[in-house]
Amino acid sequence: MTVLEPGAHPPTDLQTLATPPLFNREAAVSGMSGGVAAVLGVAGLVGAVIIGFAYGTGMRPNMLGSNPGPRMPANPSQSTARTTDSRTETQRLDVTAREFAFTPAKFSIEKPGSLVVNFTNAGVVEHDFTITGVTGRAYALPASKGTGTFDLTKPGTYAVMCSIPGHKEAGMVATLVVGEEGGT
Incomplete structure (x- = not known):
């Protein structure tokens, strides 16, 4: 990569102009991994809260989508x-x-x-x-x-x-x- 000194003119040759700046893959990956870890952590926490709520209310995972069973008769009084x-x-x-x-x-x-x-x-x-x-x-x-x-x-x-x-x-x-x- 070419760094211009103060007062210097930009390069005019095609080779210098066609060379992209250096890409630091390790810096990019390490910066992303923190964000990915945060997203996965939040997703895990949300899942734990949902499962905890289901068990706390007496629901079990095998009940989701199950038949609620027979209906009660309409308003018998005694x-x-x-x-x-x-x-x-x-x-x-x-x-x-x-x-x-x-x-x-x-x-x-x-x-x-x-x-x-x-x-x-x-x-x-x-x-x-x-x-x-x-x-x-x-x-x-x-x-x-x-x-x-x-x-x-x-x-x-x-x-x-x-x-x-x-x-x-x-x-x-x-x-x-x-x-x-x-x-x-």
């Missing part, structure tokens, strides 16, 4: 126990869950005793069915079914909720009446 097993006095209740509600929102059974809940999760995140103050839990992954057994020892009105963090606060609650008018 459900009563479906069957009673006369040998063991076990009552059964069908419950459907979806973000963030149970259908129906009020359940009733005839009397205290053993209750089996047939639980259908028609939602896209995990849900469960718990009765406040009563041991037991019905749980199901998205678009799945589960069962739970509860021993209700006295008549009354019981609070039902989904105990998955944040679901109760989102309004996933219901009422279970045991006995006539909930007893005492």
Whole structure:
């Protein structure tokens, strides 16, 4: 490369004019690698946040694009126990869950005793069915079914909720009446 001194005239010969300035490949690559690393770092961070959000809300990678499962009936207001097993006095209740509600929102059974809940999760995140103050839990992954057994020892009105963090606060609650008018 030709450097002109102050007061010098530019070259006029074709060889000097046709020679491009020197290209420093190493300087160009090292300057680019910092930018490429930054872009890859940001992309990795965004991917980690998305995966963390999906797992934090109960979603799993194999659920993306999956069938959300059966639809809930349109606005039934109350459900009563479906069957009673006369040998063991076990009552059964069908419950459907979806973000963030149970259908129906009020359940009733005839009397205290053993209750089996047939639980259908028609939602896209995990849900469960718990009765406040009563041991037991019905749980199901998205678009799945589960069962739970509860021993209700006295008549009354019981609070039902989904105990998955944040679901109760989102309004996933219901009422279970045991006995006539909930007893005492």
